[in-house]
Amino acid sequence: MIRNRDSIVIREFDASKDSKGVEDVERRCAVGPSGKLCLFTDLLGDPICRVRNSPAFLMLVAATGEENEIVGMIRGCIKTVTCGQKLSRAPPNPKTHHHLPVFTKLAYILGLRVSPAHRRMGIGMKLVKKMEEWFRENGAEYSYIATEKDNVASVNLFTEKCDYSKFRTPAILVNPVFARPLPVSQRVTILPLSRADAEILYRRRFSTTEFFPRDIDAILDNVLTLGTFLAFPRGTYTPQTWPGSDRFLLDPPESWAVLSVWNCNDVFKLQVRGASRLKRSLARTTRVLDKAFPWLRLPSVPELFRPFGLHFLYGLGGEGPEAGRMVKALCGYAHNLAKERGCGVVATEVSARERLRGAIPHWKMLSCEEDLWCIKRLAEDFSDGSVGDWTKSAPGLSIFVDPREF
Structure with a gap:
């Protein structure tokens, strides 16, 4: 004392x-x-x-x-x-x-x-x-x-x-959860991994990345981890033909990507403050227009001026020339999962030098670029x-x- x-x-x-x-x-x-x-x-x-x-x-x-x-x-x-x-x-x-x-x-x-x-x-x-x-x-x-x-x-x-x-x-990248689901590329297969397969993949491919936690198994076992999702070109594997992470890593497709989803919604809430009345009115207008003209698929701004929850995307990475396209599909999938669970935003944090950073959807006004x-x-x-x-x-x-x- x-x-x-x-x-x-x-x-x-x-x-x-x-x-x-x-x-x-x-x-x-x-x-x-x-x-x-x-x-x-x-x-x-x-x-x-x-x-x-x-x-x-x-x-x-x-x-x-x-x-x-x-x-x-x-x-x-x-x-x-x-x-x-x-x-x-x-x-x-x-x-x-x-x-x-x-x-x-x-x-x-x-x-x-x-x-x-x-x-x-x-x-x-x-x-x-x-x-x-x-x-x-x-x-x-x-x-x-x-x-x-x-x-x-x-x-x-x-x-x-x-x-x-x-x-x-690093950069904190934040994207709103919109009123309707985002489209996910039909040329990409997204496969939910078992906890064991997720651990194998992370330890084999990411364990030399700075700040990688030795107890990754505890993170994946935590009830706040909603799942780990692997993306690869459609036609590579199906849930029925998936060989497991061991064999996948021995002969991976030319491009693939992975991420996990952490449910911050059950831990804390966020709230946007500092917005002018004009910005609040514009946000409300986008929601009204989206509801009235759904076929326009307007990117309506969710209600962020009251406490809301978020999902955090971690373990994001991939390999190959089309890894960015795989990451974009995974982010769309994660957005839709967050929408189902009533979150206001999805967020992730990546290195300033992360080559996949440009494929991660985000709003600059909500993000911290540095x-x-x-x-x-x-x-x-x-x-x-x-x-x-x-x-x-x-x-x-x-x-x-x-x-x-x-």
Whole structure:
């Protein structure tokens, strides 16, 4: 427990007495840039739900000593991920990976909030430092955070005061769920994979991708994963002739793609704020026109100005010259699944260098074209030194975004 001179106490979150105070801080912090269309999180009941699905997690709060008023909080979790790759001693085989993943224990900070009335008192830094103590005690070798590059206060806190360095700049791509289903190419077959087949495919083809979680099996087993879907040219396989991922990977078609769907709708809600009356009126007009003239197939804007749910697409990737077309078909399929379940948007996050990025449908006004991930080295000795200091490594073509942390 830490006290500063203003009697602010940093302690572990207690659901029996802190939930209401945390909700109040979330509400007071939900103020976006003037004139900008913003997505805000509205947690559902359990303030720690965003990290509860991780292998190890903690939530801390900052409270006034006498009144016990919650004035800040932070969440953190720890997992084991791939930080790079090394060559295998086995001879190269074009149909199988001849690289091995190098794993590290990685911590993630999210949900740092300080009440506006208590900012510039060092509370945010104290919350980060206390969380980092827990990270080190539990063997984490690195810690990272994700923030908007335009959030100057957050960027300065981590890079100037907490010794984090700017690391990766992925894009968060968000697409509305429209009133009617999207067409999916008839030239593409989309096959739902079993959990076992999904794990085999991910471990064989994506385990050397940065941030790939060693416990991918736990993610695929989680009730929030609605399925993993594989796309390939029609006529390649049918559900009856599907040979399983092992044989598929030994002789894959020239082009294919895969993604999984995570049901954020049961974890939190979003809400668009910062939209002018004109934008709200235009959105309402598109819905009216779509209802009156359905044959025009207008891209009507859903009701995003009230709390709504989303599906997150993770594990997105593929190979071959037509992989982009496969990804577009999968995104259409995922859109229709989200529509059936009453979601307002579908979202994904990809590397700035992801070659399939252009095939992912999204609205620029809802998306974040350049998110910012910052990283810090916590440990001096590493479990595997073959990659060196990960904080100094060049970005790869892809990243694996863990849906438990979105």
